[in-house]
Amino acid sequence: MSEEAVAAVAAVSARKEWAIDMRLRECHNFHDFRRLARRRLPRPIFDYIDGAADDEVTHRRNTASFERCDLVPNVLRGVETADLSVTVLGQKLALPVYCSPTALQRLFHHEGERAVAAAAARHGTMFGVSSLGTVSLEELRKAHDTPQVYQFYFHKDRGLNRAMLQRAKGAGVEVMMLTVDSITGGNRERDLRTGFSIPFRLTLAGMLQFAIKPMWGINYLTQAGFKLPQLEEHVDMSGGALSIGRYFTEMLDPSMNWTDVASMVQEWNGQFCLKGIMSVIDAKRATEIGCTGVVVSNHGGRQLDGSRASFDQLAEIVDAVGDRIDVLMDGGIQRGSHVLKALSVGAKAVGLGRYYLYPLAAAGRPGVERALDLIRAEIERDMKLMGCTSIAHLSRDNLRFR
Numbered sequence: 001m002s003e004e005a006v007a008a009v010a011a012v013s014a015r016k017e018w019a020i021d022m023r024l025r026e027c028h029n030f031h032d033f034r035r036l037a038r039r040r041l042p043r044p045i046f047d048y049i050d051g052a053a054d055d056e057v058t059h060r061r062n063t064a065s066f067e068r069c070d071l072v073p074n075v076l077r078g079v080e081t082a083d084l085s086v087t088v089l090g091q092k093l094a095l096p097v098y099c100s101p102t103a104l105q106r107l108f109h110h111e112g113e114r115a116v117a118a119a120a121a122r123h124g125t126m127f128g129v130s131s132l133g134t135v136s137l138e139e140l141r142k143a144h145d146t147p148q149v150y151q152f153y154f155h156k157d158r159g160l161n162r163a164m165l166q167r168a169k170g171a172g173v174e175v176m177m178l179t180v181d182s183i184t185g186g187n188r189e190r191d192l193r194t195g196f197s198i199p200f201r202l203t204l205a206g207m208l209q210f211a212i213k214p215m216w217g218i219n220y221l222t223q224a225g226f227k228l229p230q231l232e233e234h235v236d237m238s239g240g241a242l243s244i245g246r247y248f249t250e251m252l253d254p255s256m257n258w259t260d261v262a263s264m265v266q267e268w269n270g271q272f273c274l275k276g277i278m279s280v281i282d283a284k285r286a287t288e289i290g291c292t293g294v295v296v297s298n299h300g301g302r303q304l305d306g307s308r309a310s311f312d313q314l315a316e317i318v319d320a321v322g323d324r325i326d327v328l329m330d331g332g333i334q335r336g337s338h339v340l341k342a343l344s345v346g347a348k349a350v351g352l353g354r355y356y357l358y359p360l361a362a363a364g365r366p367g368v369e370r371a372l373d374l375i376r377a378e379i380e381r382d383m384k385l386m387g388c389t390s391i392a393h394l395s396r397d398n399l400r401f402r
């Protein structure tokens with residue numbers, strides 16, 4: 001390349017970085033990132049992230065439930081420093097939050113999972129790779145030292161399940177997380193309206209939405225192609241083999257039961273967590289079959305609408321099994337104070353979903369890093385304002401429910 005060409009490329013990339021930097025300076029919280037993501041993404045993709053099932057009641061309640069809980073601070077406790085680290089599922093994390101596994105990140109930003117994993121690693125926390133992830137679990141495992149979760153869907157083909165467990169073990173995945181609330185797909189009406197599916201089957205309205213965001217299209221076509229490396233042989237983006245919709249209906253096993261999961265737990269023989277536990281009876285069952293953790297979660301309101309908010313259900317589950325296994329939760333987290341409330345009730349760590357997806361869509365890795373910087377600062381500030389110097393000091397004594 002000539003010197004002029006190198007200088008031109010450097011100028012373009014400097015301008016790009018400057019633009020990202022300027023964009024990020026406008027972002028101080030979840031809502032700012034959400035607004036920016038909405039501006040950047042074609043509507044069908046934004047709605048895939050933002051939307052939830054049916055009337056989206058559970059999705060709204062997930063965050064609203066934190067507002068029915070008040071913090072009662074203590075003062076004069078000497079809080080020069082605060083230790084935010086936790087140990088959960090055998091992993092030491094520098095932060096009490098982790099990036100929950102989410103699908104299709106390449107669609108939101110070309111850096112996809114690479115950006116999220118790098119940002120999580122910079123903050124010393126755990127990152128979840130989805131079965132429907134767009135970067136291979138092996139690549140991500142090699143790239144960073146921080147613990148990795150692999151999110152698993154249970155297939156009819158038991159040989160495939162076994163092969164996937166072995167693949168994750170071989171890659172050095174620390175935590176296996178089986179999603180149990182997605183036995184069938186949720187009714188996401190925003191996606192039906194736009195025709196969002198993989199491969200795309202856009203409605204006319206959906207196509208128009210892509211046409212008015214040409215930058216997303218240019219970026220999508222000029223960067224590395226879309227792949228589903230965890231399922232490469234089973235799902236085909238070109239529409240030839242299997243769409244994601246058909247993957248859920250044809251390959252996943254709705255007859256999955258406790259006996260199946262018990263043998264998976266034995267086979268994994270390590271940290272094994274069920275994601276999507278909402279009832280006490282199920283949490284107890286998870287303990288009995290040897291799980292080391294459960295995530296109290298309703299999938300961000302994307303599956304069963306009308307399901308109780310995860311935060312509302314957390315105390316019952318902590319009281320029932322919290323002395324035997326690690327109870328985690330996710331759903332609706334937008335602020336450090338939400339994290340503090342969940343930890344005070346007894347969660348060992350808290351999962352973030354849309355909280356990091358909007359920043360990813362808005363600005364790639366620097367976006368996710370900034371979002372994690374912000375939540376870290378909020379948790380630390382709020383701990384000090386609560387009079388706590390370590391997560392272990394948080395307790396229900398400092399909460400009041402309306």
Ligand SMILES: Cc1cc2nc3c(=O)[nH]c(=O)nc-3n(C[C@H](O)[C@H](O)[C@H](O)COP(=O)(O)O)c2cc1C
Pocket residue numbers: 048049050062100101102103130131132151179275297298299300301302330331332333351352353354355357
């Ligand atoms: C766009 C999107 C994709 C998701 N994909 C998956 C997935 O592949 N597997 C899974 O177990 N959960 C998935 N989830 C659920 C998240 O792991 C998490 O439970 C949820 O986002 C938490 O709610 P919040 O977004 O309100 O924080 C997804 C969530 C979103 C928003």
